[in-house]
Amino acid sequence: MTTRAVAEAARRASRVLATLENAARNRALEAMAAAIEPASARLLQANAEDLRAAGESLSPATLARLRLSEAKLKEMAEQVRSVAALPDPLGRVLDAIEMDEGLHLTRVSVPLGVVGVIFEARPDAVTQIAALAVKSGNAAILKAGREVEGTAGVLVEVLRSALRGCGLPEDAVSLLRGRERAQELLGMHDLVDLMIPRGSKALVEYVQANTRIPVLGHAEGVCHIYVDKSVDEAMALRVIEDAKTDYPAACNAVETVLVHRAIAAEFLPRLAEHLRARGVVLHGDEAVRGLLRGIEVTAVTDWHTEYGEPAVSLGVVASLEDAIEHIHAHGSAHTESILSSDEAAAERFLREVDASSVMHNASTRFADGFRYGFGAEVGISTSKLHARGPVGLEGLTTYKYLLRGTGQGAGEYRVSSETGKAARTFTHRRAR
Amino acid sequence: MTTRAVAEAARRASRVLATLENAARNRALEAMAAAIEPASARLLQANAEDLRAAGESLSPATLARLRLSEAKLKEMAEQVRSVAALPDPLGRVLDAIEMDEGLHLTRVSVPLGVVGVIFEARPDAVTQIAALAVKSGNAAILKAGREVEGTAGVLVEVLRSALRGCGLPEDAVSLLRGRERAQELLGMHDLVDLMIPRGSKALVEYVQANTRIPVLGHAEGVCHIYVDKSVDEAMALRVIEDAKTDYPAACNAVETVLVHRAIAAEFLPRLAEHLRARGVVLHGDEAVRGLLRGIEVTAVTDWHTEYGEPAVSLGVVASLEDAIEHIHAHGSAHTESILSSDEAAAERFLREVDASSVMHNASTRFADGFRYGFGAEVGISTSKLHARGPVGLEGLTTYKYLLRGTGQGAGEYRVSSETGKAARTFTHRRAR
Numbered sequence: 059m060t061t062r063a064v065a066e067a068a069r070r071a072s073r074v075l076a077t078l079e080n081a082a083r084n085r086a087l088e089a090m091a092a093a094i095e096p097a098s099a100r101l102l103q104a105n106a107e108d109l110r111a112a113g114e115s116l117s118p119a120t121l122a123r124l125r126l127s128e129a130k131l132k133e134m135a136e137q138v139r140s141v142a143a144l145p146d147p148l149g150r151v152l153d154a155i156e157m158d159e160g161l162h163l164t165r166v167s168v169p170l171g172v173v174g175v176i177f178e179a180r181p182d183a184v185t186q187i188a189a190l191a192v193k194s195g196n197a198a199i200l201k202a203g204r205e206v207e208g209t210a211g212v213l214v215e216v217l218r219s220a221l222r223g224c225g226l227p228e229d230a231v232s233l234l235r236g237r238e239r240a241q242e243l244l245g246m247h248d249l250v251d252l253m254i255p256r257g258s259k260a261l262v263e264y265v266q267a268n269t270r271i272p273v274l275g276h277a278e279g280v281c282h283i284y285v286d287k288s289v290d291e292a293m294a295l296r297v298i299e300d301a302k303t304d305y306p307a308a309c310n311a312v313e314t315v316l317v318h319r320a321i322a323a324e325f326l327p328r329l330a331e332h333l334r335a336r337g338v339v340l341h342g343d344e345a346v347r348g349l350l351r352g353i354e355v356t357a358v359t360d361w362h363t364e365y366g367e368p369a370v371s372l373g374v375v376a377s378l379e380d381a382i383e384h385i386h387a388h389g390s391a392h393t394e395s396i397l398s399s400d401e402a403a404a405e406r407f408l409r410e411v412d413a414s415s416v417m418h419n420a421s422t423r424f425a426d427g428f429r430y431g432f433g434a435e436v437g438i439s440t441s442k443l444h445a446r447g448p449v450g451l452e453g454l455t456t457y458k459y460l461l462r463g464t465g466q467g468a469g470e471y472r473v474s475s476e477t478g479k480a481a482r483t484f485t486h487r488r489a490r
Numbered sequence: 491m492t493t494r495a496v497a498e499a500a501r502r503a504s505r506v507l508a509t510l511e512n513a514a515r516n517r518a519l520e521a522m523a524a525a526i527e528p529a530s531a532r533l534l535q536a537n538a539e540d541l542r543a544a545g546e547s548l549s550p551a552t553l554a555r556l557r558l559s560e561a562k563l564k565e566m567a568e569q570v571r572s573v574a575a576l577p578d579p580l581g582r583v584l585d586a587i588e589m590d591e592g593l594h595l596t597r598v599s600v601p602l603g604v605v606g607v608i609f610e611a612r613p614d615a616v617t618q619i620a621a622l623a624v625k626s627g628n629a630a631i632l633k634a635g636r637e638v639e640g641t642a643g644v645l646v647e648v649l650r651s652a653l654r655g656c657g658l659p660e661d662a663v664s665l666l667r668g669r670e671r672a673q674e675l676l677g678m679h680d681l682v683d684l685m686i687p688r689g690s691k692a693l694v695e696y697v698q699a700n701t702r703i704p705v706l707g708h709a710e711g712v713c714h715i716y717v718d719k720s721v722d723e724a725m726a727l728r729v730i731e732d733a734k735t736d737y738p739a740a741c742n743a744v745e746t747v748l749v750h751r752a753i754a755a756e757f758l759p760r761l762a763e764h765l766r767a768r769g770v771v772l773h774g775d776e777a778v779r780g781l782l783r784g785i786e787v788t789a790v791t792d793w794h795t796e797y798g799e800p801a802v803s804l805g806v807v808a809s810l811e812d813a814i815e816h817i818h819a820h821g822s823a824h825t826e827s828i829l830s831s832d833e834a835a836a837e838r839f840l841r842e843v844d845a846s847s848v849m850h851n852a853s854t855r856f857a858d859g860f861r862y863g864f865g866a867e868v869g870i871s872t873s874k875l876h877a878r879g880p881v882g883l884e885g886l887t888t889y890k891y892l893l894r895g896t897g898q899g900a901g902e903y904r905v906s907s908e909t910g911k912a913a914r915t916f917t918h919r920r921a922r
Binding site (some may be wrong): 301 | 505508509587589593595600602603637683684698699702703704722725728729731732733736818837840841842844845846847848849850851852853855856857858859861862863873874875876878879880888889890891893894895896897898900901902903904916
């Protein structure tokens with residue numbers, strides 16, 4: 059099958075999925091979950107072959123993500139069931155306007171249609187993405203990383219057979235193999251509604267630069283914490299520690315801490331000691347290095363650096379405005395936090411900083427779909443359109459307007475140039 | 491100034507606009523409106539020069555759109571004031587979740603930032619777009635059609651001086667001249683958040699194909715009306731007449747009428763006579779031409795045709811499903827309507843048809859921001875992401891998440907592998 063044929067089949071399947079009630083979509087998810095464990099022998103065998111083929115070319119961390127086990131398969135099935143338990147993202151009435159008696163407009167949530175997902179070495183991404191897509195009435199076209207292709211192939215077969223078993227089109231979930239197929243998919247903006255790249259910064263940037271299909275994702279997270287001049291310093295140490303050390307590889311980990319100069323001489327040495335005791339490597343501007351003499355602080359070479367490890371850039375700023383300017387100049391509009399006891403300063407920061415999440419007295423690590431209470435996370439988006447910040451199932455939906463009339467024509471509402479009157483006038487009453 | 495310098499200045503201006511309260515934005519709009527009439531001599535002179543330069547190269551319709559008058563200037567000023575009167579699109583609380591005691595998440599509407607608008611021969615587009623941008627806290631970079639550049643230049647000068655007079659950055663509204671500048675702008679996805687092409691299908695398609703910046707617009711509107719087998723025929727004639735003849739050049743005018751075969755023999759001749767009496771040229775498939783012998787009906791060569799004039803494609807379908815399939819195969823997902831007395835059939839059509847507006851017993855011509863009650867229309871979008879269908883001021887906004895905490899770290903909410911407990915748990919209570 060050509061890539062175009064796969065995408066066309068996905069489009070046809072999406073038409074069917076879009077018409078299903080929540081209960082029918084949940085039955086499909088239950089069947090998908092139930093199909094995973096009985097296939098464990100085949101899945102583990104395919105996975106063992108993937109691991110063997112990858113051999114020593116992969117890092118221990120990547121191999122750990124790639125490896126399946128009975129326990130992991132059970133967890134994947136549970137994850138599919140947990141998606142079924144989420145509220146229905148479709149058919150929600152987002153707005154309702156009575157345009158006139160007998161002329162009612164509603165705006166309702168509907169699926170996007172076909173979602174393309176390119177991911178790297180995680181087999182559990184297959185089940186998670188397939189589940190989120192089916193729950194939201196979308197068809198998903200997956201492209202797995204080369205090192206996980208064998209495992210992903212068997213997993214997708216298992217899920218397709220579960221869909222067939224429910225009388226649903228198996229093309230709701232399909233897998234493309236090989237880099238050329240991915241490139242072809244990126245060219246199909248007539249058939250694919252959204253691309254979700256999941257993986258390295260290089261992957262996300264490649265997808266963003268090579269498609270006209272809208273992309274949901276973020277290439278990087280250069281997150282900041284600004285420590286204001288009036289602040290509970292013990293709280294600031296705790297929050298910065300959490301933001302930097304809770305999971306340094308995460309996109310919502312802090313990379314740069316900016317300190318107001320009025321407290322820098324007193325606070326920075328405490329912060330440096332606190333972070334160094336937790337294994338964090340320090341980088342600093344000239345002012346910081348002046349204040350931290352005797353402590354190992356290397357110069358910051360580029361403020362737009364995502365360390366992804368226990369390392370942090372420290373800077374001194376003259377004011378709240380300077381902090382905001384620094385963040386706009388060097389950040390990635392992902393997540394920014396102010397630590398301050400001054401409510402007015404905090405509200406100004408929340409208002410003026412342009413980022414998908416802006417926080418006061420909280421760790422940047424909270425920027426996450428599960429922590430925000432969305433029940434699922436499709437991804438985190440640093441683009442401003444469609445979905446911004448942590449994105450739940452809503453990110454896989456769009457809306458349409460439904461107009462229910464009783465035979466009206468638009469001409470009846472036009473003011474006549476002769477009489478100065480219209481036969482009918484709009485009421486435009488919001489009905490919710 | 492280079493195009494990049496213009497865009498960077500717009501970005502800086504947008505940071506200021508984003509922090510203004512609604513009252514301050516409205517004062518700026520009032521100043522902009524008040525500045526138009528005193529400048530009428532300069533404006534009319536620049537316009538006369540544009541008209542002279544255009545000479546006989548433009549159609550009478552284009553010349554009429556291009557020409558300014560005292561009355562037209564007054565109307566433009568009024569339009570700016572009417573935008574000021576709209577509800578504030580910014581700072582709306584779109585969602586609110588209590589994550590825990592003392593940890594509150596809200597989602598609030600904020601401006602996009604910088605909007606690029608490319609339009610053709612309408613001088614009133616300058617004031618309208620500038621007004622919508624300022625109202626929504628965005629900076630606008632305009633690129634006018636060559637034939638209106640002189641008029642647009644003076645208009646933008648007038649608006650910029652009004653902004654300066656309010657102590658606001660004049661770079662909130664700027665004008666680029668020349669085709670090369672437009673091409674350069676399309677390459678600046680790091681500085682421009684949204685492109686809005688306003689004009690011909692060719693212009694919209696050119697913009698869509700040549701930028702990574704998200705585009706709000708629609709290249710075409712191939713809208714359908716499906717006449718079901720159970721229908722009030724007099725109503726159907728009225729609605730189809732309105733949808734085709736009210737304003738045939740509009741994107742929401744109907745292009746194709748599909749008739750259920752059970753009523754085709756009886757209804758089609760009535761419809762043909764009704765439309766021909768109103769000057770509509772008929773095209774039809776074989777079945778239609780068979781039923782309308784003796785009436786002039788040319789063969790439909792391409793169902794994906796936007797006539798933009800009093801002409802219509804007529805087709806016979808065997809069922810509701812066939813009508814939906816035809817619409818998905820040949821439509822542009824703009825606006826589709828079913829005329830039917832059968833509520834179940836209508837609800838099925840509303841549910842299954844994938845288009846930005848789907849209607850029952852109403853004219854496709856209702857798909858319009860003003861008719862929908864949005865108070866303004868930024869454009870009509872046939873893309874599924876960000877904004878779909880008629881788009882009001884909301885289309886110039888995005889949102890950000892604000893998290894107000896009291897010193898929490900994300901690690902406190904993680905279940906310990908030793909104790910099986912977390913220090914704190916999320917409450918995730920929706921607060922609205």
